[in-house]
Amino acid sequence: MALKLSLKPGEKFVVNGAVIVNGDRRSTLVLQNKASLLREKDILLAEDVDTPVKHVYFPIMLMYMDPDGYKKYHEQFVLRMTEFLSVVEDAETKLLCVAISKDVMDGEFYKALMKCKKLFKYEQSRLAYEE
Incomplete structure (x- = not known):
């Protein structure tokens, strides 16, 4: 196609x-x-990775763009997603994180990235609430 x-x-x-x-x-x-x-x-540049969701997004993007570095980037993704999930209380956001993780496990990195972009909205709403 x-x-x-x-x-x-x-x-x-x-x-x-x-x-x-x-x-x-x-x-x-x-x-x-x-x-x-x-x-x-x-595209997210390394110097712009400054929030928890960006720390989740970045290794997914690298797995997608650089398959040779998959193992290193996957370890970073697992660590950052685990950290993020440990502080998320919203059930819908947790389900989205599970869907992102499933896409990563299935090698569907582009789909994972597009779902991860939805987490930016969640993060913005949380950061705006806490300020």
Whole structure:
């Protein structure tokens, strides 16, 4: 199944570890085979990992983009997800964490990332509540 990407001018994305930048016009690309692809908005840089959810998201992203480092990143993911689950009280959020973990176990890293993005909203609401 092909993946169709509509890109904004100058938009960056990563395909199998290669950073690609779109030109100065909108364009559409079609990927005909399976590839690890992340848009700029879904990429988290190491220096931006500063919250518990980002510590969960980051190793999933690395497992997706760098399969050779899977073991190291998976250990980080398990540690961070365990820490996060130990402080979460909301049942719905716990179920989401279980679903993310299942996706990671199944090698469905992109699905896990998209589910993990939902945790950012939960985290924001908790941080705003505690301030």
